[in-house]
Amino acid sequence: MTSVSRRMTAEADARRVVISAIFGTLATQAIGAATRLDLAERIGDTDAGAAELAAACGLPAEQLTRLLRTMASLGLCAERASGRFVLTEAGALLRRDHPASLLDFVKLMTHKVFQRNWLNVDDSLRTGLPAFDAEHGQPVYNYMSGRPELAALFHAAMSRRTRPPETAEAISAAYDFSRFGTVTDVGGGDGTLLAALLARHPQLSGTVFETEAGVARARETIAASGLADRCRAVAGDFFTEVPEGADLYFIKNVVLNWNDEPAVTILRRCRAAMPGHGRLLIVEPVLPDLANVDTLNHAAVENPYLTDLHMLVTLGGRERTGAEYTALLARAGLRVTAITPLAAEINASLIDAVPDTDVPV
Known part of the structure; x- marks a missing residue:
């Protein structure tokens, strides 16, 4: 040539x-x-x-x-x-009856309410604020609370996207739950993932901590899973307080919804609720230290940098590197002990943290 x-x-x-x-x-x-x-x-x-x-x-x-x-x-x-x-x-x-159906997720991501935000990505890049709020006059969760059909689509999409049975299996394979007797899922949605984890770990009792609307769905999930004797749903606001005393606090895809200051507040509330022996397990995507096409895991389902920008324009949130998570958790009085990538198709890592006894609650 x-x-x-x-x-x-x-x-x-x-x-x-x-x-x-x-x-x-x-x-x-x-x-x-x-x-x-x-x-x-x-x-x-x-x-x-x-x-x-x-x-x-x-x-x-x-x-x-x-x-x-x-x-x-x-x-x-x-x-x-x-x-x-x-x-x-x-x-x-894209069929409803497929066991791994992505229909709801596709409908959500292509919905004009969410697509429209990307037309204003320039504004979000300038301000660091979500384009959604400017476009619709209120934050996304407030917007959906007044639109039950859109909220139902959102929760169905998130459940389908995370594929709770497969995710629970991957988390269980990578993390030792035998040490714990109680677990609180902070911002646990409809409780599907916690129910899947409890099914795999019969020694565990669990709490789904969610908003009032989320608790209603979680109670249905708990009942349908036959876990009423081992699991409860509690309503509250994780910016104010988190139920106290669990051995393990579990957060999946919550911290990334927020910029640093509100994220630290949530983590501090978790830290305040934890006993001395407690642990916090965060399940979220972790960005590579360097951003280029060679550092990406090409077996992954999603491009993490596109989802990071989606967090910005929709929620004002962000995805983070391992070093950024470590610094964020340190501000909340928590020390990261390990970051463990899960299988590429799960699109997440486990961030394991313990209370930093040198930092006052």
Whole structure:
């Protein structure tokens, strides 16, 4: 290969990186449209014709065919014969009945309420404040509290995204729960993950600590899991106080929702509630020390830097490196003893911390 050919190949590869990244937003909108039309459900287990799918969707066949071919180009379906489509393994994840369904997560992430924030990412970069608040006049959780359907979609999406049984299995394999008798899940959502952990560790009794709305869902989960004798749901505000006395305090995907000052407040409340022998286990993504394509775990499902920016524009939160977590926890009177990456598909690490006895509560 000549030097000119090498240069042209390198330039073509560079252009592909930029253009593929830019076209990502177009793919997002196409997939969102497909989920709102329930295309995966309509295609089902066999091949389906564009004309019949269009009739079911109430759209012209020509336009739906264009969407279906776009989905095929993204690897979500395949055109086996002209105008006839079958789901791929990836496309099947957009069905409701798939055990690993991502339908709710896709619907949430492509919802116009959340997509619109990205149009104002420049403002968030300038101010460090969430674009969501400026766009909608209130923080995201307040906004959802007045919109039950959106809140239900959010909680369903988060549960599906984290895949509680698989996550509980991965956490249990990487962490010794046999030392503990009681665990409090701070900001534990609907209690699905704690229920999965309790099912694996029969010596544990648990508390889901959540808002009033979260507690209502958690009590349903606890009852459905047959854990009423070992688990309870308690309502409260983790900026004010956390239930006292548990051997282990467990937080998953909570600290990243907040910038440093509110995050330290939450961690201080946990520290104040902990007995001397207590521990805190945080389960969240941990960013590499250096940001470049070579440092990323390419088996991971999500790009952590895109989710970090999503935290900024939506919540004003952030993802952190191991050193940043260590410094954050130190401000709250906690000392990190270990940071253990979980399997790439879980997209998280375990941050194990103990009370720092040299720091007053």
